[in-house]
Amino acid sequence: MRDSPPVVVRLVFLARLREAFGNADESLQLPAEAPATVDTVLDALRARGGAWAAELAPGRAVRVAVNHAMAKPGDAVRDGDEVALFPPVTGG
Amino acid sequence: MSVRIQEADFDVGAEIAALRHGDARVGAVAVFVGTVRDVNDGGAVATMTLEHYPGMTEKSLQAIVDEARQRFDVHGIRVVHRVGELAPTDQIVLVAVTSAHRGEAFDACRFVMDYLKTRAPFWKKERTPEGSRWVEARESDDTAAERWER
Numbered sequence: 001m002r003d004s005p006p007v008v009v010r011l012v013f014l015a016r017l018r019e020a021f022g023n024a025d026e027s028l029q030l031p032a033e034a035p036a037t038v039d040t041v042l043d044a045l046r047a048r049g050g051a052w053a054a055e056l057a058p059g060r061a062v063r064v065a066v067n068h069a070m071a072k073p074g075d076a077v078r079d080g081d082e083v084a085l086f087p088p089v090t091g092g
Numbered sequence: 093m094s095v096r097i098q099e100a101d102f103d104v105g106a107e108i109a110a111l112r113h114g115d116a117r118v119g120a121v122a123v124f125v126g127t128v129r130d131v132n133d134g135g136a137v138a139t140m141t142l143e144h145y146p147g148m149t150e151k152s153l154q155a156i157v158d159e160a161r162q163r164f165d166v167h168g169i170r171v172v173h174r175v176g177e178l179a180p181t182d183q184i185v186l187v188a189v190t191s192a193h194r195g196e197a198f199d200a201c202r203f204v205m206d207y208l209k210t211r212a213p214f215w216k217k218e219r220t221p222e223g224s225r226w227v228e229a230r231e232s233d234d235t236a237a238e239r240w241e242r
Contacts, residue, residue: 090215090226091208092184092212
C-alpha cells in the first residue's frame, strides 16, 4: 500500500494563543500514519510541550476554525487548509 | 454593505439614515450601540484593544445577519464593529435594524447582538494600571445566545 500524500496546513493563532506561542502563523506537516483531523493537529502541537501543551491541554477552552468555519475535534483537515486556533470570543 | 469592520469611529445618525434611505415600508428602527466602560471585573480599564480574524470575522457577521433575516420580518440590518485601540466612552459596535413594526426590529437587533457576542471572532485585551489582560468569555453571553435556540 502506498503512503498517503503529505497533508500540510497553514496554522493561524489569534489573541491570547498568538501571544502565548509567540507566533502568528506557520505551516505544519501532519503525521502520515493517521487520517488528518482537527485532533491530530492539536496532538501534534501539544507534543511540543511548554506553552503548547499548557494552552491546548484537554479542558482548556480552545476554539478551532477550518477555512473560516468553526470545526469540531473529529473534523477532517485537508492539504492546504487554513486551521485557526483561538480562545472563546469576546467581541461586542 | 450590511457588515463593516473598521478602526474609525461611526456616526449613529448617518448609519441609520443610510439604512432607512427613504424606505417608506419602515415603521420601526431599533439600534444597539455598545461602548467601552472604564471598569470591568472590578478593575479600572485605561484602554482596550480589539482584535479580529480578517476574513472569518466578516463571514461570521454576514452569516448572523443572514440568519436574522430568515428568522425575522425585517427590511434592513447594518452591523459596524470597530477594531484597534479604544478608550472608555468610545463606541465599539452598532447594530441597526429596520422593519414595519417594533417587535421584529427589537428581536432581530437583540438576536444579532447575542449571536455576535458568542460567535463572531473578536477578542478584547484591556490595559489596566496592573498590566494588560485578555478579557475572558462570559457564561451569561452563552446563556443569552442559547435563548434563541429554544
